[in-house]
Amino acid sequence: MRDKQIENLKEYKYGFSTDIDSIKAPKGLNENVIKFISNIKKEPKWLLEWRLKAYQRLKVLKEPDWQKPKYPKIDYQDLYYYSAPKSFKDKPKSLDELDPKLLETYKKLGIPLQEQKRLNGIAVDAVFDSVSVATTFKDTLTKQGIIFCSISEAIQKYPDLVKKYLGSVIPITDHYFATLNSAVFTDGSFVYIPPGVRCPMELSTYFRINASDTGQFERTLIIADRGSYVSYLEGCTAPMRDENQLHAANVELVALDDAEIKYSTVQNWYPGDKDGKGGIYNFVTKRGLCQGKNSKISWTQVETGSAITWKYPSCILKGDNSIGEFYSIAITNNHQKADTGTKMIHIGENTKSKIISKGISAGYSDMTYRGLVDISKNAKNSSNYTQCDSLLMGNKCGAHTVPYIKNKNSDSNIAHEATTSKISEDQLHYCQQRGLNSEDAVGLIVNGFCKEVLQQLPMEFAVEAQKLVGISLEGSVG
């Protein structure tokens, strides 16, 4: 069997340039598959070695199991680690072939038809708006020296930058899923903002040219050089269809002296059906390094999708006076599960961090906020403020708050506040008496609860995210 796979591999190795649709590495994880990926992407030798080193490390690592949501054992030898973007042949031909419920959701979110097609991989005819818009955008960016491309392209064109920073925040020895990603990552985004440049627009995966299927092991690297600023948007409010169950992305951010990175995510992957069947496992590692003095990294996330969400976007506050922020809305409904939060590691002096987390659980779902605040001995005069609010709907769901606090010096300050509340029948009755139906009433109340986080989102995201919050909780009131 194994020999046959290797045979196949050899064939692919030579055939890939002629028939791009059929390229697929054989199932399973081994050195050959990693070599195959690296080869097909024409990567430099150092990167292949880097991947193989990660793979060696992976062999001795154990999958973590301390998280609250448990899942059936994943057979890593039964997964595909590389397949070229699917051809339109295999995808739905028209919107009529899709689940009517999905179409209804698009309608509620106000997603244009073209966009609905794009999200589901349906061929779009003639002029594709976003491509031309993207080209215009790219010109503007290039003039300022901003690099915004796929990480594969960056590896070819800017190998020195990639080599310098790739794995500098999430080392290849980190933890099981991060290391797995380092060994087999396929594509993702790369951003570099030169010194003193303020990126004139929100950068979004949506506008990345040649955006291909980034697959389940996405890798993103963003570098803000001295005194620069960038706001990056990831994801989409519309439900995403995806064939892969496991998603283990790595996102690394590096902010040099006086630089600021704002990273916003809206995640709405398939959560499984009402009974908890199917759905994506979203096991993402996101980490930002405030390397320089006075630097700032701010994470904002709206997590409504996936069967299991397991992630802790974190900040390492290494530079003196650096600032880390984490604003989060996590919603679970039906049988969804989430174990999410952040880590704020204070190393430099006068470093500050702020955590605002809003968790909403409905149906039979289960939500855990887990957060670490670690103030090291040398991080003198540092402070953290954490506010962690949970909202429960109905009496079959769960909410848990697990803060870990380590303060190793005496002149730093940590404040932690946590609340748990329920949407009251009286509040719902009040809204309904004013003419709102029960779902709109829930949407309104929950949006109010999340307001502090929604305010952090860039304008164009905020409006959609508000609608999404309401829609995610549909069917949660009787």
Place this chain on the structure above:
Amino acid sequence: MLKINNLNAKIENKSILNKFSLNINPGEVHAIMGPNGSGKSTLSNILSGKKGYEVTGDVVFDGSDLFKLETEERAHRGIFLAFQYPLEIPGVNTNIFLKTSLNAVRKARGEKELDAIEFLKLVKEKAKELKFDEEKLNRQLNVGFSGGEKKKNEILQMTILNPKLSILDETDSGLDIDALRIVADGVNSLRKENNSFLIITHYQRLLNYIKPDFVHVLMNGKIVKSGGAELAIELEKKGYESFS
């Protein structure tokens, strides 16, 4: 407009309303007075659609069986309840709440929804009439409002929605004399041929400013006496005990 016939209501097996009957015609103002625990708030809760009661009897509003209408449908058709204890909704801007409510009602009635500018014009005008601090409209709904401000906010919503039947559940309690007058002015401004009111109160003083067409005394879940405005004055003098 509203016909209540032999309404019985129980909560957790405790009988609260007992063969309660009342008929309100278009344009009429009815006051219901009664001591604590007589069933006043239960009546307003049931009419507005609050869940949790075991109810029998007939209630017809504008030709429809009220019990077949959802809470929001009742609001769409013109029932408004000024809550005794208006709810706080943290994080929700008062203006946005009012606009969402008005447009939900307008939409259900087949009327054009108001855009932000049209709405702001309307709300500013109404707020001014009620001497409602405009700055409060940009605050979270009822959060940090004084008791009087919450009640005024209810009346503001009432004047914006222009309902056919307004139920005021002890709107006067906790109001100082100036606020009482403003609330009464709000009600009087809506008094028209087709708009009816059901005013639930402990005290006669509100009725000095809003002259009712009918006054009913509610005791133990039942109307024990009905009369004109003069009944309220009699009640104030003699107390509820004389009616038991």
